[in-house]
Amino acid sequence: MFSLEHQNYLKKIRREKWFVLICQVAIIVIFLIVWQLLADFKLINTFIFSSPKDVLDTIINLHNTNNFYQHIWITVYETIVSFTMGTLLGCVIATILWWNKILYRICDPYLTILNSLPKVALGPIIIIWSGAGMKSIILMALFISVIITIINVYQGFMEVDATKIKLMQSLGATKRQIYLKLMVPSSIGNFISALKINVSMSLIGVIMGEFLVSKEGIGYLIMYGSQVFNLDLVITGIFILCIVATIMYYLVCYVEKKLIKYD
Amino acid sequence: MEPILKIDHLKKIYHNRQGETLAVEDFSYEMEEGEFVSIVGPSGCGKSTILSILCGLEVKSDGKINIRDNVKLGYMLQQDGLFPWRTILDNCLLGLELQHQLTEENKEYVLHLLETYGLKDFINSYPSSLSGGMRQRVALIRTLATKPDILLLDEPFSALDYQTRLAVSDDVFRIIKGEKKSAIMVTHDLSEAISMSDKVIVLSKRPATIKNIYPIIMTNQSTPIENRKCKEFASYYDKIWKDLDFHV
Ligand SMILES: Nc1ncnc2c1ncn2[C@@H]1O[C@H](COP(=O)(O)OP(=O)(O)O)[C@@H](O)[C@H]1O
Numbered sequence: 024m025f026s027l028e029h030q031n032y033l034k035k036i037r038r039e040k041w042f043v044l045i046c047q048v049a050i051i052v053i054f055l056i057v058w059q060l061l062a063d064f065k066l067i068n069t070f071i072f073s074s075p076k077d078v079l080d081t082i083i084n085l086h087n088t089n090n091f092y093q094h095i096w097i098t099v100y101e102t103i104v105s106f107t108m109g110t111l112l113g114c115v116i117a118t119i120l121w122w123n124k125i126l127y128r129i130c131d132p133y134l135t136i137l138n139s140l141p142k143v144a145l146g147p148i149i150i151i152w153s154g155a156g157m158k159s160i161i162l163m164a165l166f167i168s169v170i171i172t173i174i175n176v177y178q179g180f181m182e183v184d185a186t187k188i189k190l191m192q193s194l195g196a197t198k199r200q201i202y203l204k205l206m207v208p209s210s211i212g213n214f215i216s217a218l219k220i221n222v223s224m225s226l227i228g229v230i231m232g233e234f235l236v237s238k239e240g241i242g243y244l245i246m247y248g249s250q251v252f253n254l255d256l257v258i259t260g261i262f263i264l265c266i267v268a269t270i271m272y273y274l275v276c277y278v279e280k281k282l283i284k285y286d
Numbered sequence: 287m288e289p290i291l292k293i294d295h296l297k298k299i300y301h302n303r304q305g306e307t308l309a310v311e312d313f314s315y316e317m318e319e320g321e322f323v324s325i326v327g328p329s330g331c332g333k334s335t336i337l338s339i340l341c342g343l344e345v346k347s348d349g350k351i352n353i354r355d356n357v358k359l360g361y362m363l364q365q366d367g368l369f370p371w372r373t374i375l376d377n378c379l380l381g382l383e384l385q386h387q388l389t390e391e392n393k394e395y396v397l398h399l400l401e402t403y404g405l406k407d408f409i410n411s412y413p414s415s416l417s418g419g420m421r422q423r424v425a426l427i428r429t430l431a432t433k434p435d436i437l438l439l440d441e442p443f444s445a446l447d448y449q450t451r452l453a454v455s456d457d458v459f460r461i462i463k464g465e466k467k468s469a470i471m472v473t474h475d476l477s478e479a480i481s482m483s484d485k486v487i488v489l490s491k492r493p494a495t496i497k498n499i500y501p502i503i504m505t506n507q508s509t510p511i512e513n514r515k516c517k518e519f520a521s522y523y524d525k526i527w528k529d530l531d532f533h534v
Pocket residue numbers: 300301302307309327328329330331332333334335336492
């Protein structure tokens with residue numbers, strides 16, 4: 024049994040936790056209520072600003088037409104494909120660059136340029152080259168996520184403690200062993216943060232691609248909505264995007280918990 | 287008996303863009319089996335360089351190193367370098383794993399070492415739950431796991447606070463003597479060198495050359511902590527201190 028002080032301390036922590044949670048919920052609830060009230064009393068123009076009820080109606084409508092889930096699934100699918108490919112390819116390239124220091128020095132300026140280049144600018148070219156379709160969208164998202172993955176994962180390799188490398192060498196480790204038994208496990212942290220960044224990077228790429236290609240997906244719904252001035256549809260699209268992004272982010276957090284067992 | 291290790295006119299020059307650094311020059315030493323030798327010298331004089339060359343992490347520029355047949359070297363650094371994602375046991379098995387010698391027999395040996403030196407209860411813990419002194423003992427056992435004949439210790443206790451340092455140096459001494467190993471230890475702590483060693487090599491400022499070699503003979507030779515109380519201790523300390531010619 025704990026002392027009275029400690030019990031009070033635990034109570035305080037619990038109380039704070041609840042307070043934070045209640046505030047978080049309150050913010051969204053109040054936001055929705057105020058928004059709805061403003062709309063009901065015609066203080067804002069629902070034609071431009073929409074309203075929670077209209078968004079709900081739109082969702083129900085979309086739910087009744089059968090291609091709603093098709094649109095969501097397309098976006099999710101494109102994101103997952105580009106995310107996975109971007110991560111794998113990025114890790115492979117980062118490994119090659121770590122393995123071959125000279126190659127890294129050669130590629131370094133190009134990586135920097137590619138990283139600072141806003142990849143949206145390449146959108147039109149990619150569409151011309153590989154057609155206005157899913158292929159272009161995935162390519163664009165892949166391109167965005169792969170560069171940032173290379174940089175983050177390589178950075179992780181660079182942060183590995185030099186004395187640990189020395190230790191491995193003194194125990195007679197080969198380069199392959201150093202890679203597998205030291206570099207990979209010790210840069211797991213950077214790898215995870217690369218994953219987290221990648222989820223949003225891929226999603227940005229996909230939505231951008233869908234804006235440009237404008238055939239299907241959540242990005243298309245938003246684009247289409249804005250073109251026909253259906254703001255209900257635009258806001259619904261953004262709302263669904265929020266949910267999709269959050270779910271994907273928490274999936275990565277789940278993976279993180281599974282991967283890091285020590286400490 | 288043929289010396290276990292013979293270093294002959296060792297020389298090391300480091301090259302980098304700023305220029306070259308002559309780190310070690312004309313270092314010669316013959317080591318007997320079972321000997322515990324300390325190397326002391328001003329910081330930056332080239333002590334670590336000598337150990338790095340011996341265990342193959344650096345390439346020598348000139349000179350000869352003869353190691354008796356079938357003699358293996360083990361290296362232990364100031365930082366324990368334990369991998370936080372491996373348990374204590376797995377950390378100790380690292381060397382065996384890398385050298386593809388992870389047999390049941392070798393594993394038994396490592397378990398025996400962990401048990402003998404008071405780490406039995408921690409074999410499945412992660413390093414983050416161990417104190418600095420314990421981690422250093424784990425690092426030593428990791429080095430011993432591959433059964434080296436000569437241990438190269440580079441300031442093995444520098445990262446520890448004073449009291450832990452005394453206790454751990456006693457432990458390490460006991461372990462090394464108990465396992466009948468030879469050892470070369472680099473340190474900047476004169477008392478540590480005198481209390482633990484059979485011989486103390488004093489190096490000059492960079493480039494490291496041998497200034498003096500002192501065989502340490504105490505009347506009541508026992509553990510490092512006890513040795514510090516011997517009457518000869520102070521006179522050795524004095525002599526070596528003068529050799530180092532230390533000016534602030
Ligand atoms: N990799 C290296 N490249 C260039 N110079 C080095 C390198 N390692 C050590 N040195 C230089 O060699 C000298 C001896 O270093 P070191 O052996 O680490 O000294 P100590 O261990 O005695 O403090 C120092 O002047 C150091 O700056």
